[in-house]
Structure formats: structure tokens, C-alpha cells
Amino acid sequence: MTPAPANERSARVVQGVVAHLARATTSGRRSLAVLGCGVPAQPPTHCLRTCLHNDPQRIAQDGCGWLQAAAQGRRDVSCLRDGRCPKGYSVSAETVVLHGEEALAVCLEGPIAAAMPSGPIDPDGTSGAADAAPSGLAQLDALARVVRQVGALLEENEGLADEVLRVYEQLNLIFQLTQKFAGLTNLVQIEKVLVQSLGELLAAETVSVVRPDGAGRHYDIADRAGRPRRIGDWRDPPLMSAVRQVRESRTVSVLPHRGVNLLAGSLVRREDAIDVVLVARPPAAREFTSGDLLLLEAVLAFGGPILGNTELHEQLRAMSVETTRALVAAIDKKDRYTSGHSERVGLLATLAGRELGLSGADLTLLEWTALLHDVGKIGVPEEILNKPGALTAEEFAIIKRHPDMGCEILAPIASFRQVLDAVRFHHENPDGTGYPLGLTRDEIPLFARIIHVVDVFDALSTARSYRKAYTVDGALQIIREEAGTKLDADAVAAFLRALEAFRRRRPERFARLYPSQQEVACGSP
Amino acid sequence: MSRILVAEDDPHILRVICMWLSRQGHEVREARNGLAALQQLCDQCPDILITDINMPGMDGLELLRHVTSRQPRPHGIVVLTNRWDHRKIGEQLANAGVLVMPKPFSPSKLAELIQSLGAAASAAARSTTATAEGIE
Numbered sequence: 001m002t003p004a005p006a007n008e009r010s011a012r013v014v015q016g017v018v019a020h021l022a023r024a025t026t027s028g029r030r031s032l033a034v035l036g037c038g039v040p041a042q043p044p045t046h047c048l049r050t051c052l053h054n055d056p057q058r059i060a061q062d063g064c065g066w067l068q069a070a071a072q073g074r075r076d077v078s079c080l081r082d083g084r085c086p087k088g089y090s091v092s093a094e095t096v097v098l099h100g101e102e103a104l105a106v107c108l109e110g111p112i113a114a115a116m117p118s119g120p121i122d123p124d125g126t127s128g129a130a131d132a133a134p135s136g137l138a139q140l141d142a143l144a145r146v147v148r149q150v151g152a153l154l155e156e157n158e159g160l161a162d163e164v165l166r167v168y169e170q171l172n173l174i175f176q177l178t179q180k181f182a183g184l185t186n187l188v189q190i191e192k193v194l195v196q197s198l199g200e201l202l203a204a205e206t207v208s209v210v211r212p213d214g215a216g217r218h219y220d221i222a223d224r225a226g227r228p229r230r231i232g233d234w235r236d237p238p239l240m241s242a243v244r245q246v247r248e249s250r251t252v253s254v255l256p257h258r259g260v261n262l263l264a265g266s267l268v269r270r271e272d273a274i275d276v277v278l279v280a281r282p283p284a285a286r287e288f289t290s291g292d293l294l295l296l297e298a299v300l301a302f303g304g305p306i307l308g309n310t311e312l313h314e315q316l317r318a319m320s321v322e323t324t325r326a327l328v329a330a331i332d333k334k335d336r337y338t339s340g341h342s343e344r345v346g347l348l349a350t351l352a353g354r355e356l357g358l359s360g361a362d363l364t365l366l367e368w369t370a371l372l373h374d375v376g377k378i379g380v381p382e383e384i385l386n387k388p389g390a391l392t393a394e395e396f397a398i399i400k401r402h403p404d405m406g407c408e409i410l411a412p413i414a415s416f417r418q419v420l421d422a423v424r425f426h427h428e429n430p431d432g433t434g435y436p437l438g439l440t441r442d443e444i445p446l447f448a449r450i451i452h453v454v455d456v457f458d459a460l461s462t463a464r465s466y467r468k469a470y471t472v473d474g475a476l477q478i479i480r481e482e483a484g485t486k487l488d489a490d491a492v493a494a495f496l497r498a499l500e501a502f503r504r505r506r507p508e509r510f511a512r513l514y515p516s517q518q519e520v521a522c523g524s525p
Numbered sequence: 526m527s528r529i530l531v532a533e534d535d536p537h538i539l540r541v542i543c544m545w546l547s548r549q550g551h552e553v554r555e556a557r558n559g560l561a562a563l564q565q566l567c568d569q570c571p572d573i574l575i576t577d578i579n580m581p582g583m584d585g586l587e588l589l590r591h592v593t594s595r596q597p598r599p600h601g602i603v604v605l606t607n608r609w610d611h612r613k614i615g616e617q618l619a620n621a622g623v624l625v626m627p628k629p630f631s632p633s634k635l636a637e638l639i640q641s642l643g644a645a646a647s648a649a650a651r652s653t654t655a656t657a658e659g660i661e
Contacts, residue, residue: 158548161541165632172631175608 166291170298173201177302187310194303195219198279201299202263202292205285208278209267210243216275243276250274252297254288263288265296269308328371331378335385338374341458344513346371348454351498352491356450369419370451373426376406388465400435403427422447426455429486441488449488453479453495456487461514472514527643528552530571530599532562532588534580542575549636551643559583563591566599572646573639574599577628578606578614586617593621600649601642605630 180193195207199221210216242255243264252265261281268274277300281288328342335341349370353363377385380402384395391399407424410416425448428434430441434452444452460475470478476496483492503510529551533539539555546553554571556562560583562576574592578585585604592598602623606614611627618625624638 157540158544161544164541165545168629169632171629172634175627 162291166294169201170295173197173295173299174302177299181306185310185313187307187314190303190307190310191217192219194299194307195277196221198277198296198299201295202279202288203281203285204263204279205282206280208280210276210278212247212273212275214240243278247274247276252293252300254293261285261287263292263296265293265300267300267307268304269311273308273311324368324371327375331374334377334380334382338459338462340513341462342371342374344458345373345451345454347513348458348495348499348502349450351502352450352454352495353447355494355498356446356490365419366447366450368416369422369447370454372406372410372416373423373451373455374402374406375409375423376402376404378409379405386465390466400427404436419447421445422451424448426451428452430488431485433486444488446491449491450495453487453491456482457495457499526550526552527572527639527646528554528569529573529575529639530554530556530562530565532556532559532574532576532580532585533605534558534577545632546639549639551639559585559588562588566592566595570597571599573601573603573642575603575605575635578604578610586614589618589621589623593623600646601639603635603638603642 177193177197180197181190184190184193191209195209196219198204199207199219204221206218206220208216208218239255246253246255246264247266250266250268252263255262255264255278260283263279263281265277265279266274267277277296279288279296328346332339332342346367350363350367353366358366380398384391384398387395403424403426407420410420410423422445424436425434425439425444428437428439428444428448429452430444430449432438432440457475457479460470460478461472463469476499479487479492480496483489529546531539531542531546531553533542533555534557536557539557543553543555554565556565558580559576562574563583565571566574576585576588585606589602589604592602602621604614604618604623604625605628606625608627611625615625626635626638
């Protein structure tokens with residue numbers, strides 16, 4: 001919102017007060033006018049009635065020529081003080097200061113009622129009851145004081161109203177930003193939204209974000225797509241030192257810079273990561289006001305922690321992904337025959353899960369569970385895992401403990417608590433012949449049933465110490481045969497559909513996952 | 526410039542809105558509740574009605590029921606209401622040709638809205654005049 005210029009405001013204030021006072025003081029004998037101070041020279045009521053004959057056209061064109069000339073030509077009121085107007089009315093005048101501007105308050109006295117034509121202008125002022133009025137100047141003095149006080153109060157009111165509206169605008173922006181941010185988890189997007197909102201609110205041409213190392217991004221606000229440019233040649237030493245100062249003092253301030261309207265504020269993402277936001281208006285646009293400064297401060301104070309927290313969240317998330325991948329890689333490294341096994345089971349289980357109607361967080365959880373399903377193999381000695389030839393009953397018993405061990409390893413991780421059973425039961429068969437408990441059909445959790453199918457497929461498709469790899473089609477044939485007995489029939493059906501679609505859509509990726517199969521597959525009839 | 530009637534029960538908010546609108550050159554009248562607004566509407570129909578929803582006596586929804594069922598009706602109606610129920614109110618009034626803004630409202634957005642409503646109102650007035658002249 002643009003505040004009205006001071007002289008316009010004071011004109012409105014004076015107009016209002018004068019109109020009010022004129023109504024209150026006009027009687028048969030006296031009337032009041034204020035000339036100057038931005039008020040159109042409205043002649044006192046009796047001039048309207050006598051000299052200008054209530055003719056709107058004459059009033060508009062001529063006004064009371066004599067009074068206007070007196071006010072404009074000679075601010076020295078002595079010429080008017082206790083004088084008489086050409087019509088012979090007694091005139092008293094006083095300079096009054098309204099909002100820093102000098103105005104001339106004029107009071108005219110005379111036997112107006114006698115000269116007044118019929119048809120009063122102001123019905124309230126025609127009662128003619130104020131014969132016992134105090135002398136012109138004394139009352140004028142009092143009136144001028146009232147005018148001053150009322151004017152000051154009105155100005156204060158307007159200032160307060162402006163302040164309220166400014167706060168409204170800020171609150172609105174913050175509500176809006178909160179809503180926009182609620183759906184965003186991406187740092188780059190959050191910065192874009194922040195910058196675009198600031199730019200629009202501050203009527204800026206460009207907004208730049210300068211990083212602590214001096215690098216940064218430059219956004220053109222008119223470009224709604226919000227594609228940032230790298231900061232270029234405007235990085236001159238005086239500006240950069242001012243930017244440093246803003247960063248160190250953590251303030252918001254207007255920067256003098258080669259005639260550009262530039263506003264700068266610090267965006268504290270973390271204690272050790274403070275960006276500086278530069279908001280630029282074209283040189284011809286109006287200068288930044290204290291309201292703009294407040295607005296920038298409010299938005300940055302709000303945006304900084306959001307950016308900081310999101311950054312932290314992204315870092316933690318990346319760390320947990322990297323840690324888990326490292327763990328998964330460690331499991332696969334242990335068994336030289338199963339390199340990449342967990343990654344492949346993770347991918348294919350997700351595809352099968354989607355085929356079964358899973359989505360969103362469930363699907364992510366399934367992927368993580370599938371990636372980690374063999375984590376318990378960490379507790380199985382390498383000699384057993386990599387033993388060529390058949391395992392002894394004892395060795396097989398140790399192998400069969402890996403689902404339970406996996407469950408124990410993952411138990412302390414809160415986010416995996418709900419999928420511990422899937423890890424524990426991924427070797428259970430629907431016909432009850434699996435391990436560790438020999439559960440049947442619906443007793444086996446859905447995630448475990450899906451992972452079991454994919455696990456068997458991947459194991460068959462890759463070579464083992466004791467046998468060669470099956471072709472993909474050969475492995476699929478075995479899976480089909482075991483559906484309903486060793487493997488869950490629904491999970492098998494979903495997996496077959498998902499794998500078929502994946503092979504068709506991403507043949508190259510599929511060939512990378514199961515490379516050794518291609519030659520064999522080509523060679524087979 | 527538009528003739529605007531503002532109905533709002535909080536006297537301070539009402540003052541702020543009216544002062545701000547008059548300074549933009551609009552002719553503004555104020556009402557402290559729905560009933561007072563309805564009386565003013567009967568005296569003279571404004572171009573734009575800005576009303577709060579939660580008011581003692583007659584609330585904004587009842588006022589709107591009266592306003593939208595009578596002729597002439599204001600050219601534009603803007604409803605200001607609490608942020609937590611503004612969506613619900615917006616759905617309730619979806620077919621009433623009413624614009625709903627959450628409080629605290631954005632002065633810049635309201636100003637834009639009033640300007641476009643005012644422009645639409647004067648365009649409509651011109652076309653009515655033209656039609657009337659055409660008939661004559």
C-alpha cells in the first residue's frame with residue numbers, strides 16, 4: 001500500500017477540519033476560511049452568498065478573488081489583520097501552521113444575514129443565533145489550535161492505520177509462505193518461492209542471494225519460471241564490503257550503490273551459514289521505505305530457519321541413505337557370489353510391490369526392507385557362505401539363522417520396527433516348509449512374501465559356488481512351478497508381470513542387471 | 526472511484542478499512558453489523574459490499590442471503606473472514622458470486638480486487654446506459 005504524500009494528507013485533514021469548523025462557526029455574523037496548505041481556496045460562506053451569488057460556476061472560476069489574492073500574494077497577514085474586504089466586511093486573519101505548512105485562517109464578520117439571498121447554503125448555519133460571539137481573532141486562535149490538534153490526531157490515526165495494514169500485509173505473506181513451504185521439501189524450490197515472494201512483495205526487479213563464499217544466484221522476478229543466473233560483473237568491491245557488513249551485523253539496510261535502489265538483508269540458515277539477500281528496484285522506481293525494510297526482515301527471519309532445517313533434513317536423509325547403501329554393499333561383499341544381490345532384490349521387489357497396489361511410503365519401506373533382507377548374513381562365517389559344494393547339516397543350520405540375526409541387527413532402528421517381521425520371515429514358504437518358524441500362507445507378512453519371490457529369482461539367475469546360473473527364463477519357469485507351494489501365488493503373479501514390463505521397457509538396464517544371462521538365453525532354443 | 530459499504534463489528538478494523546478506502550478516493554459508508562448494513566443498502570445500493578462473517582445481531586451469511594435475493598444488488602461482494610473457516614465459507618458461498626478473503630486480509634490484494642470490481646461496475650453501468658438510450 002502506498003501512503004499518501006504528506007501535503008496531500010495534510011490537505012485532506014485541513015479540508016475535513018475546516019469544513020467541520022465552518023459548519024460549527026458559521027452564523028449570521030461570522031464565517032471562517034483557511035487558505036493555503038493545499039486546501040483549494042474555498043471562500044467563506046458569506047462570500048458565497050453575497051459576492052458569488054451561490055453560483056457554482058462562478059465559485060469554481062473566481063472563488064473569492066480578493067481573499068485568494070491576499071493569501072497568495074502576501075503571506076504577510078498584516079494587510080488583512082483587522083482590515084475590511086471590498087464588500088466592507090470586517091476581516092481578521094491569523095497564520096496557522098498545519099503539518100509544517102503555513103496557512104492563512106481568515107474570519108469575516110458582518111451583518112451577513114441582511115445581505116443573504118433566500119435559499120441558504122448551509123441549513124445548520126442559518127439559525128443566526130450567535131450574536132454574542134467573542135471577537136474574531138480570539139476565537140480564530142482557539143480554532144487554529146483545535147485544527148492543529150485534530151490534524152495531528154488524524155495524522156497519527158492514519159499512521160497507525162498504515163501500520164496496521166502493513167502488519168496485515170506481512171502476516172498475509174507469512175501465512176502464504178507457510179502454506180507454500182508446507183508442500184516443499186526441496187531446498188532449491190524453497191529458495192525460489194522465498195525469492196519470488198519477496199520480489200513480488202517489494203516490487204523488485206531482481207533478487208540475489210549471496211552465499212558466504214561470495215558466490216550466489218541472481219533471480220529475475222519477471223521470469224516466473226524462476227530460473228536463476230549466476231551473479232556476474234556487478235560484484236564490485238564496495239558493494240561486496242557492504243554485503244559483508246550486512247552479513248556480520250545481521251541487519252537489514254538500504255545500500256547506496258550507483259543509483260540503484262538496493263535493499264539488503266541477512267538470511268541466517270545456520271549460525272555458520274549466513275547468506276545476504278539483495279533486493280533491487282529499477283533506478284526510476286520509488287525508494288525503499290522503512291516498511292519495506294520491516295517486511296524483508298520478517299520474511300528473512302522466517303525463511304532462514306526453514307532453509308536451514310530443510311538443509312539439515314536433506315543432509316540427514318542423504319546420510320541415512322548412504323549409510324544403508326554402505327551396509328548393503330558390505331553384506332553383498334561378504335558373499336562373492338551374491339554381488340549386487342541386495343540392490344537387485346530392492347529394485348525388483350519395489351516393482352512387484354507397485355504391481356500389487358503399494359505406493360508412497362509403503363513402497364519406500366518395502367524397498368528398504370528388500371535392500372536389507374540379508375543383513376543377517378553378516379553373522380554367517382564367510383567359509384560357509386562361499387563354500388564350494390554341498391553344506392553339512394550344521395552349516396545349513398547356521399545359514400538358516402540369518403533371518404533372525406538380520407532382525408536382531410535392525411531392531412534398534414526405530415523406522416524399521418514395523419518391517420522386522422518381513423526380514424525375519426523372508427524364507428518362509430506358504431506350504432509351511434520354510435524357516436525359521438515354518439509359517440504358512442497368510443501368517444507370512446506381505447513384504448516377506450514379495451521379497452521371498454524376488455530373492456529366489458535372483459538366486460537362481462546368478463551363479464553359486466555349487467552350480468551355474470539359470471537363464472532368466474529358466475529361473476522364471478521354476479518360480480512359476482513353485483507358486484502356491486514354496487512361493488506365494490499372488491506375489492509370483494505380480495512379480496512376473498512386473499519383470500515382464502521392466503524387461504520390455506528397459507531392456508538395457510535389465511541386461512546390465514543380469515548380464516551373464518544374455519549369451520545363455522540367446523543360445524537356448 | 527466506487528461507492529463501498531463496509532460491514533464489520535470490530536470498530537477499529539472498521540475504521541482502518543474505511544480510512545484506507547477513503548484515502549484511495551472511494552466513497553465509503555460503514556456498518557457495525559448485518560442489520561445496519563442492510564438498512565444502509567436499502568437507502569442506497571453501493572457498488573461494492575465488503576462484509577465480515579462473524580458479527581453480532583445479523584451475521585454476514587444472513588446479510589448475504591438478503592443482499593443476493595434483492596435488486597439492485599451491489600456489483601461486487603467481498604467477504605472477509607477468519608483464516609480457519611475461510612475455505613468452508615468459500616465453499617458455502619461458491620455459487621453466490623462472492624469473493625472470500627481470509628483475515629487478516631492483504632491490503633494490496635483487496636485494493637486490486639476493489640479496483641477490478643469497480644472497473645467492472647462502471648463498465649456494466651455504461652452498457653446499461655447504452656441499452657437504455659438504445660431503447661429510447
